[in-house]
Amino acid sequence: MSTTETTASGVGPVEGGSYNVDNPAPYIEAPRQRTKKTPKSTRGNFEMAAWLFMRLSGVVLVVLVIGHLLIQLVLDGGVSKIGFAFVAGRWASPWWQVWDLLMLWLAMLHGCNGLRTVINDYAERANTRLWLKGLLYTATVWTILLGTLVIFTFDPNIR
Amino acid sequence: MPAGTLYRGREGMWSWVAHRVTGVLIFFFLFVHVLDTALVRVSPEDYDKVVATYKTPIVAVLEYGLVAAILFHALNGLRVIAVDFWAKGARYQKQMLWTVVGVWIVLMLGAIYPVLGHAARVVFGS
Numbered sequence: 001m002s003t004t005e006t007t008a009s010g011v012g013p014v015e016g017g018s019y020n021v022d023n024p025a026p027y028i029e030a031p032r033q034r035t036k037k038t039p040k041s042t043r044g045n046f047e048m049a050a051w052l053f054m055r056l057s058g059v060v061l062v063v064l065v066i067g068h069l070l071i072q073l074v075l076d077g078g079v080s081k082i083g084f085a086f087v088a089g090r091w092a093s094p095w096w097q098v099w100d101l102l103m104l105w106l107a108m109l110h111g112c113n114g115l116r117t118v119i120n121d122y123a124e125r126a127n128t129r130l131w132l133k134g135l136l137y138t139a140t141v142w143t144i145l146l147g148t149l150v151i152f153t154f155d156p157n158i159r
Numbered sequence: 160m161p162a163g164t165l166y167r168g169r170e171g172m173w174s175w176v177a178h179r180v181t182g183v184l185i186f187f188f189l190f191v192h193v194l195d196t197a198l199v200r201v202s203p204e205d206y207d208k209v210v211a212t213y214k215t216p217i218v219a220v221l222e223y224g225l226v227a228a229i230l231f232h233a234l235n236g237l238r239v240i241a242v243d244f245w246a247k248g249a250r251y252q253k254q255m256l257w258t259v260v261g262v263w264i265v266l267m268l269g270a271i272y273p274v275l276g277h278a279a280r281v282v283f284g285s
Contacts, residue, residue: 055243058236065229073222074273082210084203087196104193111186118179139190147193150200159203 050113057106064103088156097151104147112140170256178235181228188225219278226270227263234259 029035071090073079090096115136123129168176198206212218238255242248248255 055240058233058240062233062237066233069226069229073226074270078273078277079214079219079222080277082213083207084199087199087206107189108193111182111189114179114182115186118183143190143193146197150193150197154199158200 054110054113057110061103061106061110064099065107067099068103088154091151091154092156101148101151104151105144108140108144108147112136170253174235174238174256174259178232178239181232184228185225185232214277216278216282219275223270223274226274227267230266230270231259231263234263 072082091100116133119129119132119136123132195206195209198209213222235256238252238259241255242252
């Protein structure tokens, strides 16, 4: 931004330079081009990050959840074998603890963001959106914390 | 009344609708599922009592529905990723949807015996 000249032509400083013999007309920025003068966007990239998170977590969840379904509902007698003893056997291994913890966090955040999108799409009044999202975030945080607590404090000898 | 003015959607729209519906259903199940699993911190008896309801024939049918929702959401989600990141994804979105539906049908046929077998034995006697 040169502001040096207020010259013969009497034309004041112009964005990108000023009039002179080599520069007979001011350079006009393309309307939407970002320049040093453009105010910083106040929005950030949250929506893009959320969009990307849905795809990345989605790929991981396909593996985690389908593995979970195979173990719980298909292999070794399906749902019939599930009980406290079965859970205790699986959570004796850090591998399955980490598996379930990762699945819990990714699935809850993936689902929370999905429902956020649905609420934004269908709840037309600002107040309705506010309350529905408040409820959603509260339920999500509580469920994640509860599930995490259960995985970390699980005690096979509770009785 | 003018005929044919109602937009009935095509593969793209209906797969989008199904993705939303299955996603919301799965999220609500997940919420309940974390709560029921949390019962392992209460007592083995309480946990086993609640899990026993998961083994009844009616809930087995619901579980089959849950598997259906999850498998569709997973497969169609991979299709969405392909549409977004693969240069030719948008051009082949219909073919990919029918691939998704085909794989889904095969997997759902395969899930009949493991998921519903024990319920059938209860209902019809082994």
